[in-house]
Amino acid sequence: QSALTQPASVSGSPGQSITISCTGTSSDVGGYNYVSWYQQHPGKAPKLMIYDVSNRPSGVSNRFSGSKSGNTASLTISGLQAEDEADYYCSSYITGSALVLFGGGTKLTVL
Amino acid sequence: QVQLQESGPGLVKPSETLSLTCAVSGYSISSGYYWGWIRQPPGKGLEWIGSIYHSGSTYYNPSLKSRVSISVDTSKNQFSLRLTSVIAADTAVYYCARQYNSGWYGGIWGQGTMVTVSS
Numbered sequence: 001q002s003a004l005t006q007p008a009s010v011s012g013s014p015g016q017s018i019t020i021s022c023t024g025t026s027s028d029v030g031g032y033n034y035v036s037w038y039q040q041h042p043g044k045a046p047k048l049m050i051y052d053v054s055n056r057p058s059g060v061s062n063r064f065s066g067s068k069s070g071n072t073a074s075l076t077i078s079g080l081q082a083e084d085e086a087d088y089y090c091s092s093y094i095t096g097s098a099l100v101l102f103g104g105g106t107k108l109t110v111l
Numbered sequence: 112q113v114q115l116q117e118s119g120p121g122l123v124k125p126s127e128t129l130s131l132t133c134a135v136s137g138y139s140i141s142s143g144y145y146w147g148w149i150r151q152p153p154g155k156g157l158e159w160i161g162s163i164y165h166s167g168s169t170y171y172n173p174s175l176k177s178r179v180s181i182s183v184d185t186s187k188n189q190f191s192l193r194l195t196s197v198i199a200a201d202t203a204v205y206y207c208a209r210q211y212n213s214g215w216y217g218g219i220w221g222q223g224t225m226v227t228v229s230s
Binding site for chain 2: 003034045047052057089091099100101103104105
């Protein structure tokens, strides 16, 4: 299994919306709704932001939303804030293989 | 409040065995959940190493399966990682995490521990 594909970087201005894509195959992202997104600030552990494609854990801002179409999942952050600047990783759990895949990560810069 | 804390040597020689422990507080491992190890080489992305169910069933990344073992010690409320025959490419920050039963999402993470493989 190969890593999921994410853009290396995205940027946006405060208040704007951005979307980060995560492309896999029909064997991972496209085959199951076990897609998640993590936020990681420098020197910190990852934080779960989205699970099951579009669900937010308790305490995560509703500015963060997730979706999926075919083999591509997306994370949208609306009303960008300075503290959103971080690395974002998508992940897919492949239930049949009991395997977790991560994307290569996307660096979000808030201009 | 559930907390996870990794511990172990920060420096391991090539060809030797890397051993890390994740101590869990605020929750009894034997009560449920999957417990996993994830690593991140300097400046690079995340890689899932493997997970263990509270009952002891283990699941490993195929790319590391021949060198990895994960075990749980319910009496000490901790779980451990062993990675044999390490090489420089195994240099990374190693995280432990409590994972959701469905989807294996990392809901609670330790702070991570840096392990360098070097002679």
